Amino acid sequence: MIEPYFFAKLIHILAAVVVTGTGAGIAFFMFMANRSNNPQAIYITTKLVVLGDWLFTTPAVITQVVSGMYLMHLLGYSFDSDWFYAVAGLFILIGLCWLPVLKIQYRLRDLAQLDANKNQVSKEFKSLMRTWTLLGIPAFAAILIIFWLMVFKPLSVV
Template sequence: MDYITAKWLHILSSTLLFGTGIGTAYFMIGAVLTRDPKIIAAVGKKVIVADWLFTATTVVIQPVTGFYLVYLADIPLTSRWVLWSTALYLLAGACWLPVVWLQIKMQQLAESANLNKNGLTSLFWRYFCLWIALGVPAFIALIIVFYLMVAKPV
């Protein structure tokens, strides 16, 4: 694969990764703020599917194309911006994995509350707070990775 194709795939997958992440977060937060279990369950189901379809695939494509670009450009893996990008990407991934689990649990709790005509449980709200707490550092980490990819500071 040539450099331009690899770069295009890298940029495209980073756009999908970031766009899907911010989009699903926006819709999930909007659904949760309604406090309506039926809405939360329906939106949560779509968020989970989007995460598996788009986020999971781009999570794999990003490092593959990124390291391939570093190789093609003959950039040392020990460059500070490469090391920082890698560390921050791993941090974002470490936050994302539990977020996916939390989304599944929140969706199940909302579905159960809807079926039983109950309100959302305190466990749902604890999961939601943890979901936010993990999402913020992942978002910040990816913003910094975007900067590092573009600026490539020495």
């Protein structure tokens, strides 16, 4: 039988992989579709990005929170430690970037559909895509910093 700690740790790591992999994949495919200036490719990509965020990113983020809290409980880590404040602060930063990105993705998808019908990429799409990208950069950097905090625990956890 698997101990609860190891099972929770496995789930937590898998969820982190899904969040990071999906985020990197979505960013790559959106970037490449946007660069193609192909309205049909952009539309298909934006539709799949919205779907991918709901199918993969959202459940993985929820799993991260639940499994992370459970692991902290099992390990006796303090919710009043510098380490937790750093992780929670970065997680909040990611959320503050990701929530507008979700809204923007719906608008990008809708614009892409209109653009596909006109067979040209609009300036509004390009402008919103820049905003989407600018929000993704600090969010992804924060994910990498959280990985560092998780592995090296440079701050007190108790």
